[in-house]
Amino acid sequence: MSVRQAPAYQQPPAQREPNDDSDVEEEALASTYREQVTYQDGADYDLDRVPSANAPQDLQAQLVQAAQPLEYQATIETKISSYDQYCNLFHFILNSEGPVDIDVPSNFWAWDVIDEFIYQFNAFCAYRQKVALQQSSTQVNEDEVAILRENPSTWGCYSVLNVLYSLIQRSQISEQLAATKRGEDPGAYKGEYGGRPLYQMLGYFSILGLLRVHCLLGDFSLALKTIDDIELNKRAMFARVMAANFSTYYHVGFSYMMMHRYADALRNFNHILVYVSRTKNFQKNQQYDSITKKNDQMYALVAICVAFHPTRLDDTIHTALREKYGEQFTRMQRGGPEALPIFEELFRVACPRFISPTPPDFDNPSANIDPVEHHLAIFMEEVKTNMFAPTVRSYLKLYTTMDLTKLAGFLEVDSETLRGWLLVNKQRSRQIRHSGEGGLLEGEMVNSGDLDYAMEGDLIHVSEAKVGRKLVDWYLRNLARTY
Incomplete structure (x- = not known):
């Protein structure tokens, strides 16, 4: 799940450490998000730009370019070219002789790069799977099929995971976060690379990227395991970036739900939904549309979890849930065979765009399995067991x-x-x-x-x-x- 938004390249305010029982930190988060929106006032919200065919030679410009969204209807050649540009950029950052000495645009930039990198990976895998499943259709472009056959490793699962794990390892961010949780000085674990903002921020948001990728692959326990060193609270770095905050709690909550831990899933969903309700007055344009769509998906997941695990909700969440899914929610709570189509409908609406860890078999289309249908079948078995x-x-x-x-x-x-x-x-x-x-x-x-x-x-x-x-x-x- 990617909340697509124009990047806000500015330094975040200094992090405060108030008592977590108060609303001071919550207001600080709202203020940070307000500043992001204010910074974008009057900007041209062109969310569908295609990277130039002539990639900028200046590294600073490449860093900024890497955070730009790719056009939804981009050609397959553009998608492959974008993959090559990411590979070249990350190869230079990871394999240069010594750390790259460059000022990053902002801490927000690092999230935009990782978010867009995974979004394009997810979109390409879904597109390739769709082409493979519809290969017998007359609407399939044979030239595109030929290109996909010739490039089986493009946007491959192994290469994407390798980039994320390499950024984490090079930055030693896991060691730093673990030291912070133990009350130790993280500076002792930074090493040559971990003290540089470029590596530190890319490593940090790569951990959140792994959460998302493992969730897309259907390995929900590993998804949760990857963020053991990140504390899910209002003082965490990711909470300063609205899209990162939303994505993290969505994937954590969804992973819990698929592991039948509905109380934990509801706690995470409620946390972010209440936060969104407090900041909705600052959301606008395409950014508002994206968050509204993902917001609706979260409410669908809340309805599913409450049907499995009846519990009392926050008044704001309960009211919105009744408004969105009133009759459907009632039928889900009653259970029985008539509730099955509702569970299936809401799961399709709210689940991530699952992907297969391996490229599809274009020579034997019938052997390909739709990842979304696969996980839906697993979910519906749980529904039937409990209906x-x-x-x-x-x-x-x-x-x-x-x-x-x-x-x-x-x-x-x-x-x-x-x-x-x-x-x-x-x-x-x-x-x-x-x-x-x-x-x-x-x-x-x-x-x-x-x-x-x-x-x-x-x-x-x-x-x-x-x-x-x-x-x-x-x-x-x-x-x-x-x-």
Whole structure:
């Protein structure tokens, strides 16, 4: 997910360190974003420029050029040329004799470069996959197919990952961030390259780029693992750049959702949606349109997570969710077969543009699998497994002890089918919840539901889930502390 915006080349204000329980830092973030928009007042928002065929020889100009968006309808030759220009630029930065001594346009520039680099990679892979799947169509340009066959490594997954990992390694940014988390001086870990803003900022935003790429490839646990050294709070460097802030929380939340950690996913979605609601008055033009579109995608993901994990939301989020998906949201919460098309529709709208880690097989088109359809099928299996959970839960709330056969009669299913539903619902009610300490994959196992039950033969003993109540209380306290 890329929030395309014109780059704002200016130095960010000095970072403040107030108590995180106050709104001072939140206002600082809003002020930073306000300054970015003010800087762009009167600018020509040409978001669809094509890089010149004559690449600038001056490195400073190449750095600025690398952050410029590529035209959506650019030719395949232009896309390949853009890839070559990125490779040459990163090769020079990484493999020069000693660190490149140059002043970067701004810290915001580094995010724009990495964001555009990954956006073009994602777009090219999606385009190549589409051509391969439609190869038998009369609308396919045979010349383009021939070019794609001749350039299988162009915008390859290996080369893109290699660039990101190399920038991280060269800058030693992971070591610096880890030292900061331990309370040590990061300067001791900078080395020859890590102290230069060019390498430090490219390395930092490459970590966020890895989060995004691994999410696009469907490796959600590795996606979360890559940002272990970055603290997700309002004082982080990425929070100073609106597009980076939005992208980070989207991909973290989506990864949590696909790992069935719905409470953690909702916490991340709510964080960024509340922030966007506070800064919406500063958004305008193409920038506003992009953020509005991604905002709607996030609300679709919130609706999915709440359907799986009923919980209380921030009033602002709850009101907007009802406005956008009122009837759909109600049907999702009720569950049952009629909710399946809604889940599928919202997932298609809100998911990233998944890509395949390998180039498609143009000689055998039937062997190619659409990555989006693949991940949709995985997601829908989870939906089908849980689609009767709301109905079962609504009956269990009425009793403290109930006969399995009696409940099966209410639901018009056989006892063994109901027993399977109960076991699945029991297992799904236990989730790993991040405690705020350690990596994003870490956490404690908690009961996320509002009731608990145990089976003794054909008897179901139902009780209030105290751990579930504690989870809700913790969630509300955390939300209040954040904002």
